[in-house]
Amino acid sequence: MxxxxxxxxxxxxxxxxxxxxxxxxxxxxxxxxxxxxxxxxxxxxxxxxxxxxxxxxxxxxxxxxxxxxxxxxxxxxxxxxxxxxxxxxxxxxxxxxxxxxxxxxxxxxxxxxxxxxxxxxxxxxxxxxxxxxxxxxxxxxxxxxxxxxxxxxxxxxxxxxxxxxxxxxxxxxxxxxxxxxxxxxxxxxxxxxxxxxxxxxxxxxxxxxxxxxxxxxxxxxxxxxxxxxxxxxxxxxMKEVTGSSHKQLAYQKAAGQTRAIRGLSPGGKEVFVLTEAERIHFQLQYPSDVVPAVSSFRHIEQSQVTLTEALFRKHYVHTGQRCWLLNVEGEISPALKAYLDQVPEEARSNYTCKSRKLWWKFVMPKVADILYSSGFKTARPKMFRNVLGAIHVGGIHGIHCELASDSPAVMAELLKIDLSKKVVSLAKGFLKVEVRQMNTVLNDIQKRLAARA
Ligand SMILES: C[S@@+](CC[C@H](N)C(=O)[O-])C[C@H]1O[C@@H](n2cnc3c(N)ncnc32)[C@H](O)[C@@H]1O
CATH class of the missing domain: 3.40.50.150 (Vaccinia Virus protein VP39)
Incomplete structure (x- = not known):
């Protein structure tokens, strides 16, 4: 050799x-x-x-x-x-x-x-x-x-x-x-x-x-x-890459102000998104030190269409999910500083943290009107109107509506769609809709809503 x-x-x-x-x-x-x-x-x-x-x-x-x-x-x-x-x-x-x-x-x-x-x-x-x-x-x-x-x-x-x-x-x-x-x-x-x-x-x-x-x-x-x-x-x-007779959903830019935005990648969920126990341990206060955040819908059923405070408390806070995103906007409190100071070097040696001037200083995204999971297994991703005002993280993406008051109508349209035959399967039974594909869906919805108005 x-x-x-x-x-x-x-x-x-x-x-x-x-x-x-x-x-x-x-x-x-x-x-x-x-x-x-x-x-x-x-x-x-x-x-x-x-x-x-x-x-x-x-x-x-x-x-x-x-x-x-x-x-x-x-x-x-x-x-x-x-x-x-x-x-x-x-x-x-x-x-x-x-x-x-x-x-x-x-x-x-x-x-x-x-x-x-x-x-x-x-x-x-x-x-x-x-x-x-x-x-x-x-x-x-x-x-x-x-x-x-x-x-x-x-x-x-x-x-x-x-x-x-x-x-x-x-x-x-x-x-x-x-x-x-x-x-x-x-x-x-x-x-x-x-x-x-x-x-x-x-x-x-x-x-x-x-x-x-x-x-x-x-x-x-x-x-x-x-x-x-x-x-x-x-x-x-195969007729189409989707494995069905449907063409793959196109990738488009948002035609107007209603658009999909990918989930925040803060630089490591373990460091930036805490559980309730961790929040209490480090004496971090809501909303000055942490804000509600969702990074998965896997463990919840789509039995309602709004993400309310009650749902958040029941399925995220009280079940030990990572659900509190560090609030690094503006001046940080002594408690938050103490938390950041004790984060071990290895936990922040990833590309995202290293590429920032201050390893923890990310830009807080705007709260989206609708949250949806980019991965799904059924006809469409799980999605919720964001009544709570949670920040979308990782695989949970957000939709900003031109007017917040449009969101019930957009949501009602989204709940009618079947994407399962229009996207490529990434793993057995696991489908993913990309942000720009969701924009294609939203552009169509906007056209339909405008025609009705
Ligand atoms: C998926 S495995 C495939 C191994 C083997 N060809 C097979 O088919 O079973 C990929 C291999 O690439 C090697 N590898 C990863 N990065 C490499 C690099 N930069 N140069 C050469 N080999 C690399 C890994 O050590 C690993 O053995």
Whole structure:
């Protein structure tokens, strides 16, 4: 095995962060999927030529398929294969984004790491960004998951008639964070086949997987096709990415003042959103030190349509939910200062806190008129008129109405919609409506309400 790569110095320095990063992304590909990917590759290239695999783990992709050479890159020495591969095949222990390395392969295959953007260290992001800019007209997106960076790298590592076949989350076909990547592929006119794997049987990974095949030869003239793959590997063409006959809900800007706003990301729920017990322990007062906040509706039924103080007390305050957001506007009280002073360094070493002048000083969002959960499992997200005036945090998004008095009518319209067939499923039975998709819904509602008036 070629051991020339070595770990980048930045990763040595941050041993604990590295441990967390690796723990998040080390999921092995089951044999069924390895074989599936190779079937797709060899159907397009009977001999895949010189193959590269970034984040190769034990080099399991080298055990199948027809190709000339295999080169795997793996950052974690503990994950590499036990014995060196037979020459000319090799595994290089090192960072896939190592600068200066010449990449000239025919096929890029693999299962790149899945690590959420919020969990990626600044050093990691800077390094990946720099390398991709060195390789191609890469367009950064500050919200991308690690696998998106690996997709760019994959495309840059194969020649003008190369092939890329990766096991990645199906969400890449719809999420705004991968929009630039999709636009780039479309601009290049490459063919794309996406195989939605109904049951990938990955350990620990909840997102729906797909196998994405990007073919630079573009024999179909830049066509995108979607397929569903069932548990017996039977492949059926999908009409729409939603898996239903409905098109995916469009992404729009708000046409007027009625708009959806994403939940606040204060920089760590454990630090910024307290339980009632924590509030009392630190002697923080409502409303000067803390304000009501909701970050989940998972534990409550949609048996009423208003978020009242009574509902908040019963289902959030008295059940130990994190429901008190620090009120950091204006002068802070000695009690709040004492609380902030005792927050351990590790709890505030994330990107959001580090990028602020004062690590805790976030801008308090305006109270929204309607709150809804971005994730849902039924016809529509749970939603409540925000009579209480709670701040929406994390996966709970807000809707501001042009006039607060419009909110009952907007809410009544929202309660009629069925979004389940119009959005892409992120995980088994778990759907998500993006902010700009909710704007599309709201734009329609506004038109209907205006026509009625
Ligand atoms: C999802 S696992 C896949 C492993 C293996 N290819 C498989 O299919 O089972 C991703 C692998 O990428 C490795 N990895 C993560 N970041 C990397 C980087 N920057 N450079 C090289 N390898 C990396 C992880 O250690 C992990 O082994």
């Amino acid at each position: 070629d051991r020339t790569g070595g770990l980048p110095p930045s990763l040595h320095a941050e041993e604990s962060d590295r441990g967390v990063y690796l723990a998040r992304c080390q999921v092995d590909t089951p044999e069924r999927l390895l074989r599936f990917v190779w079937t797709q590759v060899n159907a397009r290239r009977p001999n895949a030529g010189d193959v590269v695999d970034f984040g190769c783990g034990d080099a399991r992709f080298s055990r199948f398929g027809t190709f000339d050479t295999y080169t795997g890159f793996e950052i974690d020495p503990a994950r590499g294969p036990r014995a060196p591969l037979r020459s000319p095949h090799k595994v290089v222990l090192g960072d896939a984004f190592e600068p200066g390395r010449v990449l000239d392969f025919s096929t890029c295959i693999g299962n790149p790491p899945y690590v959420r953007h919020h969990d990626l260290e600044e050093v990691w992001l800077g390094r990946a960004d720099k390398r991709l800019k060195e390789l191609m007209p890469y367009q950064a997106d500050g919200r991308s998951n690690a696998y998106v960076y690996f997709m760019w790298l994959a495309m840059a590592s194969v020649g003008a008639d190369g092939l890329v076949a990766l096991v990645i989350p199906f969400e890449w076909v719809s999420r705004p964070a991968s929009a630039k990547l999709r636009a780039f592929i479309k601009e290049q006119g490459w063919d794309v086949d996406v195989f939605h794997i109904r049951n990938a049987a990955f350990e620990r990974v909840l997102t729906t997987a797909c196998v994405a095949v990007i073919d630079k030869r573009a024999a179909l003239g830049g066509k995108w096709r979607f397929f569903d793959v069932d548990d017996a590997d039977v492949i059926t063409p």
